[in-house]
Amino acid sequence: MKTFLRIFRPNQGQRLLLGFLFLTSLTVYSQEIYYVTPGGGAVTKDGSSWANAFDGTQLQTAIEAASTYSQSNGNVDVQVWVAAGLYKPTGTADRTISFSMRNHVAVYGGFEGDENLLSERPALNLSSPSSTTLSGEIGGAGNTDNSYHVVSNSTGSLTTSAVLDGFVITAGNADHAVEDVHRVGGGMANLNASPTVRHCFFVENTAKSGGAVHNLANSGGTCSPEFIDCHFMSNTAGISDGPGGAMYNYADLGSQCRPKLTHCSFTLNSAGNGGSLFNGTNAGGTCSPVITQCQFTNNTSTGNSGVLANDGGSPTVTNCSFVGNSASRGGISVNYSIQLFTNCSFSGNSATLGGGIAYQTGGGTTFKNCIIWNNGGSQTFFNSNGSTITGTYSLFDTEVTGYGGANNLTTAVLPFVSETDLQLTPGSPAINAGDPTSTTTSSGTTDLAGNARFYNSGPIDQGAFEFQGELPTPVSGSFDGYIYGADCESFRGWAWDRDKINTVVSVDILDGDAVIATLPAGDFRQDLLDAGKGNGQHAFRYVLPESLKDNLPHLLSARVTGSGFVLKNSPKALICQNSAEPVGNQPPVPPLPTVLIAPLTAQEDVPFSATLPAFTDPEGSTLTYALSGLPAGLSLGSANRMISGTPTEPGSFLLTYSATDEPGSTNSVSFVLTVNPASTTTVTGSFDGYLDKVECGTIRGWVWDRNKPNTPVTVEFYTDDTVWGSTVANIYRDDLKNAGKGNGAHAYRFEVPVTLKGTGPHLISARVQGSTFVLKNSGKLLNCPLPVRKGAEQPENLEMIVLGNPVFGPTLGVEVRGAEGQPLRLQLTDANGRAVADWAVEAAAKVEQKTLFLGHQPAELLFLRATSGSRSATMKVLKP
Structure with missing residues (x-):
């Protein structure tokens, strides 16, 4: 068997030193290399060279031969080189057979099969998986007959000198029906074993516990494997609350389980408890994983924790990112013990039952130098049973609650490049905002991208990425x-x-x-x-x-x-809708100017109403309205476009007002609704206005602010200290426009509430809500009987409102009140009495709405007449 002489740096037998043999001050020793290819040598298969390689069925034979050589030569480090291809633990149907690692044997995959130096092996990284695959697919299609473990290290006393480097590990299925070792670790099972695993991809392995890897320390043993530059993707822990989709770490009976995960990524792993990792203890065991420079993306759990479930385990997490992980409880973690996150970034993680990041039922979690953004707002943390969340020198979005600590910041502006790219923007408030006492001991020397953790020896940034550059000088100006x-x-x-x-x-x-x-x-x-x-x-x-x-x-x-x-x-x-407009159809046209609907003001605990202006549809079809973002207590009537109710929370609310026509085209605009705190008197302006009519049906008048001539104001109606309700003065009237009252959209119409009927008389006054300005002519008497049903008796008044007058578009919006349940006809004629539009309905709604199509009607004065029974109302309509 051929022996190769290599020169190495002291204590780094895995890295070739390019030097000269005469540098005798360096440690020099011989190292045996065994070769494996899928087909093996053409004649000789003794592993002595690529030409004489062991074949694919002899990979474990090569490992054992390397181990024997090592033990016979003072535990010298030995290598096994494995060429590209597919390798299985057995050619039989025996699911219990697995590959096993050995001390002082480094097994390398990813070779093309003609290399003479380890440095000639193709580069391996998190985006370039190895070409060498260890597969548990030993039977037919499907995984029910796959190997329980692709790699099993259960002999004990395995140290980090046992190395697996450059493999794809897949299709293990630890689903044994009996509670034994074959229920855990589909990709790799480590029992009191601490191997080194580098540049490996664990893909689509399954198990009852620990889909990809199971690390167990028991009976006083130690299990502290090291995983470096490894990727865990689409692994699954199976039964209803199966723990550890990618990895299960557990220590009992005074044992210690302390895996180290460095620069690894976890993607699309799933479980019932801990989508990526489960960390647990029993009977005095200690489980304390060390997780550094790792990425956790889109991992899920049907129960607890999309990433880390801790039942006695206490992980330390540094320079890591968490994006898009989700669970029923705790998008990142469910914690019963203690955990520490340092210089970590969190974005877009969620939980349906609380705890977008953490669901705490005991113990405590500390975030140091971290960024927590868009993880459920006020549901980011869930605490119970005296558990705590502590932040220190961390950055939270403004909606996050449920945490304590000192020197934290909040922001309403995205601190990252995007919600999935968590590197910092030049203007991020996280730059230089970390704990000034941070050191490389607590925060490491490099960030998640491998850049200097302390840029130019300056203050540390918050989050997983250090901003690499000088801050730009802001543009200044007035x-x-x-x-x-x-x-x-x-x-x-x-x-x-x-x-x-x-x-x-x-x-x-x-x-x-x-x-x-x-x-x-x-x-x-x-x-x-x-x-x-x-x-x-x-x-x-x-x-x-x-x-x-x-x-x-x-x-x-x-x-x-x-x-x-x-x-x-x-x-x-x-x-806005994503599909193309139906052929020949145009989307609804928003009310112009849109300032007619913005801003609105209401007051906490005071009844409020406001009728929003109508969109117009070029084709004259019926429109359906929606309004999103309303505060609690208010709703929109989709038929009459009226906001009504009693707001129960103060604040400013950005509302989206949309209209959809019958073919399905949508358009929208937005405006702000401000709900002032109860009993506020902070609204100021140069107001003018009248309380014109106080009748049992409606209260009408107008009000405006000379300082904001086109902005509607809110008026409220009261008697002594009792406020009966409020509405927005945003109805257009020709006389107001002609009198120079801004754009003329300053009239109001308030429907008298039932609470004012049968309890009078009442002396009604009106004022601008939130101010001390009382409308002129206030103090009108209202004395109304309780409403009674009178069969088909008609209301006294027929009221008609034209939406948008003058009319600039091809359609005219109309509202008619007072004809509920009765026949109603609308006729639009020109000045010579010629019909322009005609429409009728057998039984009108309480607020009957119609869009009349004007087509190419020339500019002129039109007349709109509404008729119901013996009652009628006529309005002039100007089409300029």
Whole structure:
């Protein structure tokens, strides 16, 4: 058998030193190499060379031969080189047969079969799996007859001198019906064994416990294997609460289980308890995994913990990332003991029953120098039984609750490049924000990407990645800007710098916290010039790409590029359909101007109502309305577009208002609803308004703010200290427009609530909600009987509202009240009495809505007449 002389650095027999033989100060020893290929040598199969290699059925024979040689030569380190191909533990149907590792034997895979030096082996990393596969697929199709363990190390006293490097390990199935060793570790089982495993891929292994790997220390033994640069993907722990989809670590009877996982990745593993790892103890055992520079992505659990389930286990986790993991309880961990996360990043992890990151039922978890973003908001942590979450020098999104600690930061802005790429952006608040006393002992020398953990010896960053570069100098200026329009067609606004009045500035368009476009704000607008904004060339229009038309909510905002200045009236929420418009069909047209619906104000614990302006449909079809983002206590009537109810929580709520036509086309706009705290009197303005009519059906009038001539205000109705309700003054009236009251959309109509009927008389007053301004003519008497049903008796008044007058589009929206259950006819005629549109219904709704199609009707004065029985109402309609 051929012996090769190699020169090595002291204590690093696995790494070849390129040097010269005369450097006699280095340790020199001989090392035997055994070769294995799928077919073996053509004549001789003694493993002495690639030409004389053992064949694929003799891989374990080669390992045993190497072990014998090592023991016969003072435990010298020996290597086994295995060429590309498929290798199985046995050619029989015996599921109990596995490969086994031996001390001082390093088994290397991934060779092409002609290498003379280990350094000539093709590179192996987390994105390039080995070409050499160890498979438990020894029977027919399916895994029911596969090997229980592809690799089994159960002889005890196995040390880290036993090395497995460069293999794909797959198709193990530890599903034995009896509670024994064949129920754990489909890919590898280590019993009181501590091998070294490098550059290995554990793929699609299954077990009752520990789908890929089972590490067990018992009877006073030690199980401390090291896994370096390994990838665990799509492994499964099987039964209802099967623990450890990728790895099961357990110690009992005073034993110690301390696996080390360094620069490994865990993807798409699943279990009933611990989608990636389960760490447990019993009877005085100690289980304390050390997890460093690892990535955990999209692992799942049907029960506890998408990643780490700890039942007595106490892992230490450093420089790791966690993205998109999920479970019923605890997206990352379910903890009964103690665990520590240092310099870790968490994004997009979730749990249906609480604990997007941690579900604590005992013990405590500490996050040091970590970033916790978008993991369930207030459901990020779940604590019970006195358990605690402690943060120190960590960054949390603003919605996270349930943690204590000191020197933490919060942010409402994405601190990462994206929600899946957790490297830091140049402006991230996590840069240089870690514990200033951190050292390489506590945080390591490199981050998750392998870069310096302390860049230029500076302060440490929070999270798994250290920002590698100098912080950019922010763009400065005296900026101003505004978003004036957003729908499914475009996102529009303006921005300028008062210090450089004619210079075009760039704006970043953001979807949430991700920049999706950068464009110049250089379009001309006359109103900007008239308002003194330099030469008026400061507007922009961003056409929405198809990627944003996916039926999902998007939060659009804009900021001056390179600065922190966010344009006023940001953000805008949109939900846009992803499919092409049906042939010949156009989407609904939002109300113009959209300021008619924004902003709205209400008050906590005060009844509120507001009728939203209607979209118009170019084809005249019936529209269906929806409103998302409403606070608790409020709802939208999809038929009458009325927000109603009593809000029970204060705050600002960004609402998305959408309309869908009959063929299925959708458009949307957004606006803010502000719910002021109870009894607030902080609203100010230059108000004017009247309480015109107080009748048993409705209360009507108008109110506006001279300082904000096109912004609707909220008016509330009260008697002494009792507030009966509130509504938004956003109905258009010609007389208000003609009188110079802004855009004329400042009238209100408040339906008298039942609580005011049968309890009078009441002296009704009105005021701008949240202010001390009382509308003129307040103090009107209201004395209404309780409502009684009078069969088919008609209401006294027939009320008609035209939605958008003048009419600029091809359709006219109309609302009629007072004809409920009765025949109703709408007729639109021109000034000469010629019919333009005619529509009838046998039984009108409480609020009957209709869109009348005007087609190519020329500009002129039109007349709209509503008739129900002997009652009628007529309105002038101007089509300019």
